[in-house]
Amino acid sequence: MHDDPIQDRITALDARTSDETGRLTARVLRGCWPGGGEDRCEPGALGWVRLWRPQTMAAGLPACSCARGHCALCN
Secondary structure, eight states: OOSOHHHHHHHHHHTOOHHHHHHHHHHHHHHHOTTOSSOOOOHHHHHHHHHOOOOOOOOOOOOOOSSSSOOTTTO
């Protein structure tokens, strides 16, 4: 093993068989979507979505003060 835990995890994922990947995927689906991985419609959520409106946020950006007139902030 390396001292890099991210690289170790990627290497471990690469070594998985198709069956192991399928079992892992099923576990993730059961944990994240208890009702199943299928899209569904929840009546209580429909009313909320109808009332909800995304709000546009306007923010004034500061003027570029760098000597070249185009710094990382402006671009």
